[in-house]
Amino acid sequence: MASVLIVDFGSQTTQLIARRVREAGVFCEMISCAKAEKKLQDMRPNAIILSGGPASLSAEESPRPAESIWEQGVPVLGICYGMQSMVEKCGGRVLPHDKREFGHREIDISNENPLFKGMNAKQNVWMSHGDQVSEISDQFEVLAQSETCPVVAVKHREKPWYGVQFHPEVVHTQEGKALLANFLFNVADLPSDWRMDSFCDQQIAAIREQVGSQKVLLGLSGGVDSSVAAALIHKAIGDQLVCVYVDHGLQRAGETEGVKKLFGDAFKMDLRVVHAQDRFLAALSGVTDPEKKRKIIGHTFIEVFDEESFKIRDVDFLAQGTLYPDVIESESFSGAPTAVIKSHHNVGGLPEEMKLKLIEPLRELFKDEVRVLGRELNLPSNVVDRQPFPGPGLAVRILGEITQERLEKVRAADAIVREEIDAGLSSGAIEDELWQWFAALLPVKSVGVVGDARIYADTIAVRAVMSTDGMTADWPWLPKEVLGRISNRIINEVKGVARVVYDISSKPPATIEWE
Ligand code: XMP
Numbered sequence: 001m002a003s004v005l006i007v008d009f010g011s012q013t014t015q016l017i018a019r020r021v022r023e024a025g026v027f028c029e030m031i032s033c034a035k036a037e038k039k040l041q042d043m044r045p046n047a048i049i050l051s052g053g054p055a056s057l058s059a060e061e062s063p064r065p066a067e068s069i070w071e072q073g074v075p076v077l078g079i080c081y082g083m084q085s086m087v088e089k090c091g092g093r094v095l096p097h098d099k100r101e102f103g104h105r106e107i108d109i110s111n112e113n114p115l116f117k118g119m120n121a122k123q124n125v126w127m128s129h130g131d132q133v134s135e136i137s138d139q140f141e142v143l144a145q146s147e148t149c150p151v152v153a154v155k156h157r158e159k160p161w162y163g164v165q166f167h168p169e170v171v172h173t174q175e176g177k178a179l180l181a182n183f184l185f186n187v188a189d190l191p192s193d194w195r196m197d198s199f200c201d202q203q204i205a206a207i208r209e210q211v212g213s214q215k216v217l218l219g220l221s222g223g224v225d226s227s228v229a230a231a232l233i234h235k236a237i238g239d240q241l242v243c244v245y246v247d248h249g250l251q252r253a254g255e256t257e258g259v260k261k262l263f264g265d266a267f268k269m270d271l272r273v274v275h276a277q278d279r280f281l282a283a284l285s286g287v288t289d290p291e292k293k294r295k296i297i298g299h300t301f302i303e304v305f306d307e308e309s310f311k312i313r314d315v316d317f318l319a320q321g322t323l324y325p326d327v328i329e330s331e332s333f334s335g336a337p338t339a340v341i342k343s344h345h346n347v348g349g350l351p352e353e354m355k356l357k358l359i360e361p362l363r364e365l366f367k368d369e370v371r372v373l374g375r376e377l378n379l380p381s382n383v384v385d386r387q388p389f390p391g392p393g394l395a396v397r398i399l400g401e402i403t404q405e406r407l408e409k410v411r412a413a414d415a416i417v418r419e420e421i422d423a424g425l426s427s428g429a430i431e432d433e434l435w436q437w438f439a440a441l442l443p444v445k446s447v448g449v450v451g452d453a454r455i456y457a458d459t460i461a462v463r464a465v466m467s468t469d470g471m472t473a474d475w476p477w478l479p480k481e482v483l484g485r486i487s488n489r490i491i492n493e494v495k496g497v498a499r500v501v502y503d504i505s506s507k508p509p510a511t512i513e514w515e
Contacts, residue, residue: 002190004028005045007036009053009063009081015325016169017049017079019366020180025192029364030328037066047075047188050082052167056131057084057094065089075160075188077115077180080129083163087154091137099148101127104172107152109144114186115155115162115179116143124174125152125166132165160187196372200232203361207236214316216359217309220245220271222259223389225321225362228370231377232361233319234269242270242315244308246301249277249407250393253415262383272312276304284395284402288443290515293402297392318356322363323370387436388470396515400443405496412494413439413460417486421464424482432476435467439490440503440514448491448498457498460490464503465512473507 004021008014008030021028028049031039048069055062065085069076078086084094105127109116133151136142143162144153154163162183168176184190216233220226220243233241243263247256256273264271283300287293309315362370374384390396394414398406421437424430442459449455462483467473487500503510 001027001193002046003043004047004049004184004188004190005036005039005043006030006049006051007033007065007069007082008051009033009055009085011052011054011080013167013169014051015328017051017180018324020169020177021049021184022194022366022369024177024181024184025194026184026190027194033063033065037068040066040068040072045072045074046190047077047184048072049183050076050078050085052080052082052128055081056096057081057088058096058131075183076162077183077187078161078163079167079169080165083154083165084131084133086161086163087133087136087140087151090139090156092133092140093135094131095134096130097132097148100130101132101148102129103127105146105148105166107144107146107166109153111141111143111155113143113155115153115164115182117182117186119175119178119182124172125168125176126170126172127166129165162187196369196376199365200373200376203232204236207233207359207361210359211237211240211317214240215312215314216241216317216319217312217315217356218243218319219305220259220263221391222251222255222383223321224367224374224384224386225323225370227263227379227383228374228377229319229321229362230263230269231267231374231379233359234267235377239270241319242272242312244305244312245271245273246304246308247273247275247277248280248297248301248304248393250280250297250395250402252389252394252418253411258382262380272308274304274308276300279304281402281404281407286401288400290396293395293515294392297395301391316357317359319359319361321370322360324362324364324366327363387434387438390513396513397438397440399441399514406441409458409494409496410439410441410460413441413490413497416489416493417462417464420482420486420489421478424479429479429482430476432466433468434476435465435470435473436512437462437464439463442501442514446499455498457496459499459501460494460497461514462486462500462502463512463514465507467507467512470512471507473512475504475506478502 004026006017006028014030018028018030050065088094104124106122107125109121132149136151136154140154140156142151143155146152149165152165166173168179218230220230230243245259263269280300283296284293371384394407394410395402398410417437417439440461440463442461444459445456446459447456464476464478465473466476483502490497490500
């Protein structure tokens with residue numbers, strides 16, 4: 001299988017380059033520029049892409065591409081900082097420009113070449129840079145320029161090395177996808193051979209080989225990642241897989257029953273359901289601080305999971321639904337810790353003495369690739385296409401104290417929001433690309449009138465967001481009829497709610513979840 005290595009200089013959009021390359025059907029991996037040397041030896045990629053980055057080549061200690069990149073004899077595409085470092089390496093000059101160029105620019109392609117094959121001579125691209133190439137050596141020729149930037153794209157005269165100052169990976173670059181495809185297929189002449197059915201077969205063979213006749217334990221949450229991991233491993237080793245599902249009582253309506261029905265009954269997996277609702281509620285009693293709630297849930301989860309795992313004899317492997325973005329994030333470009341906005345939690349932390357080896361069959365995949373794999377494994381669309389749901393569950397959608405009564409209130413309201421928005425989506429009344437839609441229970445009471453009586457009761461917030469990755473999000477103008485039905489039904493059907501509000505905050509600055 002052909003492969004591309006993306007060397008990351010810390011750009012915000014490096015992951016997007018990887019997405020685009022995979023979408024074109026070519027396998028790729030990303031590596032921080034500091035670790036590229038070793039990775040090149042192990043991987044032997046068929047082409048290399050150098051990402052953009054926040055540094056300036058004129059700054060002290062700014063990173064440079066590893067020397068061995070230039071010795072691989074494979075095509076290289078430098079993007080933004082990547083292009084600047086390529087030009088500098090060959091004797092050109094890069095200088096800070098008096099104006100930072102950020103946003104749309106029209107460029108002129110002045111030179112016929114494989115990178116711009118089939119494209120318009122004038123096109124709109126997305127720029128984001130402070131420095132720019134001021135001089136190239138005679139090893140390079142200029143392929144494109146703009147009014148403010150004389151060197152927008154370059155090609156080495158002898159080697160298959162190209163550079164672009166703009167960002168082809170972002171959607172704002174009109175023909176960005178086509179440019180990356182040209183690099184992969186016209187310049188590097190790679191086959192488009194990254195397919196989910198062959199990935200699935202490869203992984204099944206690899207899991208069988210790794211596991212042999214031993215047993216694998218998997219924490220099944222019912223979310224997309226653990227569900228797909230379970231289906232894949234089960235297909236590989238059948239009953240040697242034991243799944244543990246912790247019912248912490250913070251799930252949405254119908255969740256536990258759904259997991260039992262699908263994995264226990266339909267897939268006939270060895271599924272152990274641990275009923276721990278009371279234990280979680282007791283641990284959360286009286287706690288209102290969001291971070292404390294998350295920590296308590298994380299710890300209790302690990303305790304319960306560990307106790308159950310300990311009861312299962314002879315387990316050798318722990319399976320996790322770790323995805324590629326988790327792997328990349330834990331190897332950040334700078335190595336600098338990022339600010340903790342919310343402590344996320346996933347399964348982990350088994351006792352040391354269990355000495356389990358890890359299996360992470362999804363660690364090379366992005367989320368949408370996991371969904372494709374799930375379909376390949378015959379998982380139904382209500383599992384594969386489900387909206388993301390936080391590990392701490394409804395607890396982060398109850399502001400203030402978590403009690404059984406408040407849990408039931410938010411669960412009932414959430415079911416209504418989901419039913420009505422799902423109906424709107426399937427009837428075409430809602431056209432937006434929604435990412436999540438749910439209810440949150442606020443710690444605010446207000447006055448209402450029911451019949452002739454005055455009530456003083458709770459408030460439900462309806463949250464719906466459009467997003468492509470959960471990192472940024474915007475709220476949609478839901479049709480008035482849909483919002484009206486949601487409000488009407490919640491106030492009529494959920495006892496103790498007097499008011500429904502619609503959350504119109506984007507992320508940033510607001511987060512998607514309320515806590
Ligand atoms: P925020 O609220 O930070 O959420 O804007 C971004 C995305 O992450 C989900 N989320 C979590 N997922 N464990 C998870 O696995 C967690 O603790 C967690 N907290 C938030 C959230 O639903 C959204 O999709």
